[in-house]
Amino acid sequence: xxxxxxxxxxxxxxxxxxxxxxxxxxxxxxxxxxxxxxxxxxxxxxxxxxxxxxxxxxxxxxxxxxxxxxxxxxxxxxxxxxxxxxxxxxxxxxxxxxxxxxxxxxxxxxxxx
Amino acid sequence: xxxxxxxxxxxxxxxxxxxxxxxxxxxxxxxxxxxxxxxxxxxxxxxxxxxxxxxxxxxxxxxxxxxxxxxxxxxxxxxxxxxxxxxxxxxxxxxxxxxxxxxxxxxxxxxxxx
Numbered sequence: 001x002x003x004x005x006x007x008x009x010x011x012x013x014x015x016x017x018x019x020x021x022x023x024x025x026x027x028x029x030x031x032x033x034x035x036x037x038x039x040x041x042x043x044x045x046x047x048x049x050x051x052x053x054x055x056x057x058x059x060x061x062x063x064x065x066x067x068x069x070x071x072x073x074x075x076x077x078x079x080x081x082x083x084x085x086x087x088x089x090x091x092x093x094x095x096x097x098x099x100x101x102x103x104x105x106x107x108x109x110x111x112x113x
Numbered sequence: 114x115x116x117x118x119x120x121x122x123x124x125x126x127x128x129x130x131x132x133x134x135x136x137x138x139x140x141x142x143x144x145x146x147x148x149x150x151x152x153x154x155x156x157x158x159x160x161x162x163x164x165x166x167x168x169x170x171x172x173x174x175x176x177x178x179x180x181x182x183x184x185x186x187x188x189x190x191x192x193x194x195x196x197x198x199x200x201x202x203x204x205x206x207x208x209x210x211x212x213x214x215x216x217x218x219x220x221x222x223x224x225x226x227x
Binding site: 046089 | 144146148153154155156157158161163169171172203207215216218219220221
C-alpha cells in the first residue's frame with residue numbers, strides 16, 4: 001500500500017517568513033494530493049490540493065508543488081501569519097478522490113511574532 | 114447547514130463492551146470514511162465507503178466494522194474494544210470525483226477504553 005512520509009515534524013518561523021513542508025509518497029499510482037490544516041482541538045480542513053497532471057497550484061499565500069518523477073510534493077506558505085499556526089497534514093490517494101487517503105504524520109507549524 | 118455529525122463526542126468504556134459511533138452527513142455525499150488520529154501517527158484510515166452497500170478496508174481495519182445501509186449514515190462498530198483502540202476518531206465525507214474531492218470532517222469522537 002501507499003506510504004507517505006512528511007518532514008519536518010515541527011517548524012517554527014517568524015511572522016512574515018515563508019514555510020515549506022515536504023512529503024514523499026511510495027505508490028506511483030497515486031494521483032491526488034491534498035493538504036489539510038488542523039488547528040488545536042479542531043477537525044482537519046482541506047486547504048489546497050493538486051492532481052498529478054498539474055505541477056503547481058497556488059491559492060493566495062499557499063501553493064503546492066508536485067514532482068511525480070521524484071514522488072514528492074510540497075506545501076509553501078508565504079508571508080506567514082500567527083493564524084497559520086496549526087498542524088498540517090499531507091495525503092496521497094491512488095483513486096483520484098478523497099475516498100482512499102493515506103496521510104503523512106503531520107507538521108506542527110508555529111508562527112512567532 | 115451542510116455538516117458531518119458524530120455521536121457521541123466523548124466516550125469512556127471498558128474492554129470488551131461493544132460500542133457504536135454514529136456518523137451522519139446531510140450533503141448527499143457518496144464517499145464516507147473513518148479515521149483514527151494518534152499522536153505522532155497522524156490520521157490513519159480505518160474503512161471507507163464509495164456508496165451504499167459498498168465498503169472497503171483502509172490502512173488499519175483490524176478490530177472495527179462498518180456498514181453503509183443508507184447514503185447519509187456510516188456507523189463505526191467496535192465489537193470488542195481494547196485499550197489500543199483508545200484514540201480520536203473522525204468521520205469524513207466527500208463528493209464523487211466529478212463533483213470535487215473536498216473532504217469534510219466531523220467534529221471527532223474521543224474514545225477511552227479501560
